[in-house]
Amino acid sequence: MLDVTVSSTAPTVRAPANDEPLLVAENLGKSYGRLAACRDVSFELYSGEVLAIVGESGSGKSTLLQMLSGQLTPGTGSVSYRMRDGVTRNLAEMGEAERRFLFRTDWGFVHQDPAMGLRMAVSAGANVGERLMAVGQNHYGKIRDTATSWLERVEISADRIDDAPRTYSGGMRQRLQIARNLVTEPRLVFMDEPTGGLDVSVQARLLDMMRTLVSELGLSAIVVTHDLAVARLLSHRVMVMQGGRVIETGLTDQVLDDPREPYTQLLVSSILPA
Amino acid sequence: MYVAVKGGERAIENAHRLLAHERRGDRAVPEVSLAQISNQLGLAVDRVMTEGSLYDRELAALAIKQARGDMIEAIFLLRAFRATLPRFGSSEPVDTSQMQVRRRVSSTFKDMPGGQVLGPTFDYTHRLLDPELTGESSPEQPVMTDAEPGLMPRVTDILGRDGLIEASPAEDPEKPVGDLTRDALSFPADRDLRLQNLARGDEGYLLALGYSTQRGYGRSHPFAGEIRLGEVDVEFVAEDVGFAVPLGSITLTECQMVNQFKGSDTEAPCFTRGYGLAFGQSERKVMSMALVDRALRARELGEDIKAPAQDEEFVMSHSDNVQATGFVEHLKLPHYVDFQSELGLLRKLRKEFADANETAVALQEAAE
Amino acid sequence: MNAPTYNFAYLDEQTKRMIRRAILKAIAIPGYQVPFASREMPMPYGWGTGGVQVTAAILGPVDKLKVIDQGSDDTTNAISIRKFFEKTAGVAVTTNTNDATVIQTRHRIPEATLQAHQVLVYQVPIPEPLRFLEPRETETRRMHALGEYGLIHVKLYEDIARFGHIATAYAYPVKVNARYVMDPSPTPKFDNPKMNNSAALQLFGAGREKRIYAIPPYTSVVSLDFEDHPFEPYKHKACCALCNAEDSYLDEIVTDNKGSRMFVCSDTDYCETRQSQGHRGSENAAPYAESANA
Numbered sequence: 001m002l003d004v005t006v007s008s009t010a011p012t013v014r015a016p017a018n019d020e021p022l023l024v025a026e027n028l029g030k031s032y033g034r035l036a037a038c039r040d041v042s043f044e045l046y047s048g049e050v051l052a053i054v055g056e057s058g059s060g061k062s063t064l065l066q067m068l069s070g071q072l073t074p075g076t077g078s079v080s081y082r083m084r085d086g087v088t089r090n091l092a093e094m095g096e097a098e099r100r101f102l103f104r105t106d107w108g109f110v111h112q113d114p115a116m117g118l119r120m121a122v123s124a125g126a127n128v129g130e131r132l133m134a135v136g137q138n139h140y141g142k143i144r145d146t147a148t149s150w151l152e153r154v155e156i157s158a159d160r161i162d163d164a165p166r167t168y169s170g171g172m173r174q175r176l177q178i179a180r181n182l183v184t185e186p187r188l189v190f191m192d193e194p195t196g197g198l199d200v201s202v203q204a205r206l207l208d209m210m211r212t213l214v215s216e217l218g219l220s221a222i223v224v225t226h227d228l229a230v231a232r233l234l235s236h237r238v239m240v241m242q243g244g245r246v247i248e249t250g251l252t253d254q255v256l257d258d259p260r261e262p263y264t265q266l267l268v269s270s271i272l273p274a
Numbered sequence: 275m276y277v278a279v280k281g282g283e284r285a286i287e288n289a290h291r292l293l294a295h296e297r298r299g300d301r302a303v304p305e306v307s308l309a310q311i312s313n314q315l316g317l318a319v320d321r322v323m324t325e326g327s328l329y330d331r332e333l334a335a336l337a338i339k340q341a342r343g344d345m346i347e348a349i350f351l352l353r354a355f356r357a358t359l360p361r362f363g364s365s366e367p368v369d370t371s372q373m374q375v376r377r378r379v380s381s382t383f384k385d386m387p388g389g390q391v392l393g394p395t396f397d398y399t400h401r402l403l404d405p406e407l408t409g410e411s412s413p414e415q416p417v418m419t420d421a422e423p424g425l426m427p428r429v430t431d432i433l434g435r436d437g438l439i440e441a442s443p444a445e446d447p448e449k450p451v452g453d454l455t456r457d458a459l460s461f462p463a464d465r466d467l468r469l470q471n472l473a474r475g476d477e478g479y480l481l482a483l484g485y486s487t488q489r490g491y492g493r494s495h496p497f498a499g500e501i502r503l504g505e506v507d508v509e510f511v512a513e514d515v516g517f518a519v520p521l522g523s524i525t526l527t528e529c530q531m532v533n534q535f536k537g538s539d540t541e542a543p544c545f546t547r548g549y550g551l552a553f554g555q556s557e558r559k560v561m562s563m564a565l566v567d568r569a570l571r572a573r574e575l576g577e578d579i580k581a582p583a584q585d586e587e588f589v590m591s592h593s594d595n596v597q598a599t600g601f602v603e604h605l606k607l608p609h610y611v612d613f614q615s616e617l618g619l620l621r622k623l624r625k626e627f628a629d630a631n632e633t634a635v636a637l638q639e640a641a642e
Numbered sequence: 643m644n645a646p647t648y649n650f651a652y653l654d655e656q657t658k659r660m661i662r663r664a665i666l667k668a669i670a671i672p673g674y675q676v677p678f679a680s681r682e683m684p685m686p687y688g689w690g691t692g693g694v695q696v697t698a699a700i701l702g703p704v705d706k707l708k709v710i711d712q713g714s715d716d717t718t719n720a721i722s723i724r725k726f727f728e729k730t731a732g733v734a735v736t737t738n739t740n741d742a743t744v745i746q747t748r749h750r751i752p753e754a755t756l757q758a759h760q761v762l763v764y765q766v767p768i769p770e771p772l773r774f775l776e777p778r779e780t781e782t783r784r785m786h787a788l789g790e791y792g793l794i795h796v797k798l799y800e801d802i803a804r805f806g807h808i809a810t811a812y813a814y815p816v817k818v819n820a821r822y823v824m825d826p827s828p829t830p831k832f833d834n835p836k837m838n839n840s841a842a843l844q845l846f847g848a849g850r851e852k853r854i855y856a857i858p859p860y861t862s863v864v865s866l867d868f869e870d871h872p873f874e875p876y877k878h879k880a881c882c883a884l885c886n887a888e889d890s891y892l893d894e895i896v897t898d899n900k901g902s903r904m905f906v907c908s909d910t911d912y913c914e915t916r917q918s919q920g921h922r923g924s925e926n927a928a929p930y931a932e933s934a935n936a
Contacts, residue, residue: 134792600687
């Protein structure tokens with residue numbers, strides 16, 4: 001169990017560069033036949049803010065994350081994003097080309113399973129360099145230098161740059177996936193259970209590193225997790241989901257220390273015993 | 275002095291002459307006739323017509339003879355001929371419920387209107403080599419009765435009356451049936467194109483894929499609802515005439531697989547169909563085709579796509595044996611220009627490897 | 643029995659029109675792979691059916707056809723295709739590069755610079771340059787549509803990381819008109835620079851894969867590379883043993899059982915033309931007087 005009392009301070013929020021929210025979700029919903037996977041979710045995310053979406057499996061948090069990141073078309077409602085040029089755009093109205101470009105430049109997506117987010121048979125250097133090459137960087141030496149410095153930032157030894165991630169441990173793979181996402185300096189990163197499937201000691205190191213990166217880069221992030229310790233360490237705000245609905249939302253410390261809803265109380269007590 | 279290779283033209287001519295000689299074989303042995311092939315190797319003719327996509331027994335027999343019994347080569351000959359034929363239009367859909375049935379079996383009902391008709395089948399024969407066939411044979415006359423058409427409803431029609439099986443999709447005049455020999459195929463492909471692709475597909479390939487679904491790679495819980503063999507009429511609507519004109523009758527084998535379906539959020543559980551159809555008597559082909567057809571419907575039915583037989587790009591891109599054999603065998607063509615490039619590259623890489631090792635050894639020695 | 647009769651250049655006119663439409667579209671969008679309803683041809687898939695269909699669709703009675711395979715007019719498959727068009731179209735054929743109006747090729751581009759009145763038709767086995775990086779057609783088509791070419795640079799990056807240089811010797815990918823990444827067919831990378839800004843129209847036909855693509859005359863064709871690891875055309879360390887050419891692509895010929903070898907031009911017409919002009923290599927360095935009488 002992680003020592004939550006010691007590391008409970010999430011990174012400080014930087015003053016937003018713009019008063020406008022970075023991402024706005026309005027009345028998002030998605031049904032599969034009669035099953036409503038997600039209903040009526042609205043929130044705003046500001047620059048530099050980390051939002052955790054917590055809940056049990058089946059609560060609708062992964063469906064929500066897929067809609068927010070433009071990978072799943074919402075049944076109802078919309079997602080808007082403030083682009084680098086300052087203009088806020090509705091994702092549904094963007095073309096596929098624009099959306100995919102956004103996805104590999106200004107956004108990052110960290111999968112629970114690194115194999116989903118990495119090219120397992122391709123060297124670490126190329127894994128990190130791919131996004132740079134995709135946006136037109138064409139100098140091998142510079143790409144390699146950038147990749148090297150990113151590997152160092154995620155605590156992977158530079159002499160492993162030519163090894164494929166299939167030779168890496170689980171924790172290293174996850175750190176490599178993060179480096180691959182951050183190399184284009186995205187402003188928003190989506191994370192789907194980023195510490196799932198890792199040993200507790202490996203999780204602690206990864207969380208610590210992520211917290212540092214988020215704070216140093218002033219990243220905004222939306223983290224889906226069933227692990228309240230992850231929410232506590234990384235996020236400023238928490239949204240608790242149950243049965244496809246958001247049942248409680250607020251500042252992380254507030255929600256986790258003094259949960260209002262009985263379900264949240266249950267979650268907190270079962271996962272974070274006093 | 276070295277002289278560049280010449281005389282390819284004569285070599286080709288001589289090779290073709292030799293091929294014709296080998297095809298004829300020992301001239302003391304009587305030459306096989308097209309009628310003999312068509313009659314006595316009828317199932318070979320059926321397969322060549324099916325995968326060659328041309329219903330012409332005589333041409334198929336000729337192709338088999340010309341190909342020295344190589345089935346894929348014979349299919350290729352028939353296809354290449356077919357590609358040059360002018361196209362007047364398409365026939366009306368054939369009605370297999372009106373088939374003049376010669377064989378009809380169902381594994382889902384013990385008995386049904388019209389009954390089970392075994393017909394000419396290898397089923398239940400003991401696979402013992404028959405010495406009587408080494409010479410001239412005179413088999414007994416079979417017992418024949420006339421079946422009444424219309425009295426043999428299709429098993430799937432019987433199930434359909436209670437809504438237990440999905441209805442066959444109705445004809446959509448807005449959306450004519452596709453033809454992958456006339457339009458370039460693109461993915462995702464609808465079922466009309468998939469079925470056409472499978473009908474032309476290699477029997478062995480479909481057999482292996484269908485078999486794989488039975489062994490758990492894309493399991494679909496199939497029952498052989500019905501397999502029927504017989505003659506159906508083909509009609510064609512000529513625009514000047516204004517009504518359907520009968521063109522004649524053809525022999526078909528049809529298989530309707532009945533498969534389990536658990537239902538989805540919007541669909542009640544019901545049986546689903548896998549369909550197979552081929553010229554002549556081609557039972558193995560139609561059963562395999564029906565299994566693969568059902569597997570390829572995974573996307574449409576909202577099932578997980580995990581197995582090779584469910585992957586339409588994979589299945590459809592590799593089913594055509596004429597394409598496959600061409601590309602595999604093209605490796606026989608000269609590749610020495612590319613090989614030369616690879617040779618140059620390989621020599622460079624090996625030299626770099628050796629140089630790097632030498633440097634490493636030298637450094638180590640220097641360090642010591 | 644239906645006695646076969648065939649149209650000029652084998653294909654029926656309807657099919658030719660379909661192919662010509664695809665060719666026109668391909669010329670309008672340089673480097674883009676246009677799907678077409680490839681027909682079964684009387685030679686096997688993979689043996690040049692795409693090139694043969696393109697040639698059949700563009701050939702007219704006044705054309706002069708040259709067919710090469712591996713650079714040579716005398717390889718068996720080149721002969722077979724040339725004879726096919728002699729028989730079905732009755733067109734004049736030639737081995738002389740300059741005389742030809744249509745040149746169908748497999749694996750080489752002629753050494754002689756092509757002219758504005760000429761069309762070069764390539765036989766293409768696998769038209770998709772991204773195929774071995776991403777096997778799915780649905781995905782590669784999307785990548786082309788959106789110009790997402792990071793993946794192919796990943797392959798080049800990996801080469802350099804492993805070998806110190808780009809290790810692709812043939813079918814070396816190019817970018818056409820600064821837009822589409824294209825497979826030049828399995829020509830050695832030695833030939834890549836000839837595609838750039840060529841006066842001749844270049845058409846590519848892939849029969850089995852049912853794709854046609856094109857490089858219109860005077861179009862930029864850039865071999866993919868990195869700024870600090872630029873494309874290097876392959877250079878032989880030898881010259882032709884027959885005509886002494888130093889600038890041509892050479893075949894390596896093993897001359898005896900001990901592994902002795904020599905190099906000769908792969909482009910047989912180029913080599914013969916040079917020899918007729920009096921150029922002599924190490925293998926046939928005959929005295930000038932004799933050769934003049936020969």
